[in-house]
Amino acid sequence: MGAVLERYASDVASAMVATLGPRLVGVFLHGSAALGGFDVRRSDVDVLVVAEGRMTAVEKSAAARALSNERLPCPAHGLELSIVTFSAAQNPTAQPAFELHVTTAPEDTKVVDGHEHGGDPDLVLHFAVCRGAGQLIGPGRPASEVFAPVPDDLVLAQLASELRWSAGHAPGEYAVLNACRAWRFAADGALVSKIDGGRWALGRVPGPDGELIRTALNRQRCLPAAELDPRAVRRFVGQALSRLAETPA
Incomplete structure (x- = not known):
């Protein structure tokens, strides 16, 4: 701090x-x-x-x-x-x-x-x-x-709610990195920052999704970066929602 x-x-x-x-x-x-x-x-x-x-x-x-x-x-x-x-x-x-x-x-x-x-x-x-x-x-x-302690089912439900909201209302980088953060929780139960979620996910996806995350990280850090394709953002958020739905509480 x-x-x-x-x-x-x-x-x-x-x-x-x-x-x-x-x-x-x-x-x-x-x-x-x-x-x-x-x-x-x-x-x-x-x-x-x-x-x-x-x-x-x-x-x-x-x-x-x-x-x-x-x-x-x-x-x-x-x-x-x-x-x-x-x-x-x-x-x-x-x-x-x-x-x-x-x-x-x-x-x-x-x-x-x-x-x-x-x-x-x-x-x-x-x-x-x-x-x-x-x-x-x-x-x-x-x-x-x-x-x-907050029960996992409450955390999962709120992460999903935030993802659905971000897909239609938040900047693309916010939605993508929030999806990475939710994916991290679905994988190992850790609640991390959007930046750390993006870094964690970056090495776990190939090709276009990796570039989407990299661009979102740069935009979140206020670094020069291209605009994010809204269709790619929605697709990536949808994948994260599927992961949350498959996660046992």
């Missing part, structure tokens, strides 16, 4: 200490900042906050103000932060409940009150990554004590 990112993460943790006080269980860095492949030009700073008990409206307002880009400028693409209860982290479901979600990316700035929603399926993978690789920022309990 670079010094600038480390300082920003520490400031986020301090804001959560000020908001939640002794009810704060921990602030955890996850995503590419924890798994690898973080790039300030395109990566979000992914943070998961765990608290004892549900948040009040006053606490949510205070957290939203403290985490805003005006109050706490993000040194990367943006902050993506969710606050969940310790009970939710200990009892993972297909759509975990959350207290508050804050994003500060310029094109997607929002504050979402979790009490008005049925939950967030994205938290399935966030929980799994935090348990395996989450970095505790500031005071709190270690991730292995905070996050219960």
Whole structure:
């Protein structure tokens, strides 16, 4: 973790200490900042906050103000932060409940009150990554004590859901590398970054698929690279979905 990112993460943790006080269980860095492949030009700073008990409206307002880009400028693409209860982290479901979600990316700035929603399926993978690789920022309990193991069937289902979404909505390099990441999990149960998933898959496919992955890796790193053929991307994602479907939970 670079010094600038480390300082920003520490400031986020301090804001959560000020908001939640002794009810704060921990602030955890996850995503590419924890798994690898973080790039300030395109990566979000992914943070998961765990608290004892549900948040009040006053606490949510205070957290939203403290985490805003005006109050706490993000040194990367943006902050993506969710606050969940310790009970939710200990009892993972297909759509975990959350207290508050804050994003500060310029094109997607929002504050979402979790009490008005049925939950967030994205938290399935966030929980799994935090348990395996989450970095505790500031005071709190270690991730292995905070996050219960996430059942493989929930991880597989969410990986498949993300792949289907990415095929129609995400940039080609995101879809291809996410497919590589899902393939890696189907092969050996490891949750890795998109970059590491692409590197792992690169030596396992010949010809056009290998070139597709190589091009996706270059584009993800903001290196000069050709446009990806949407048909090739959809085909590659389809192959990854088939692998996930064949993987026993």
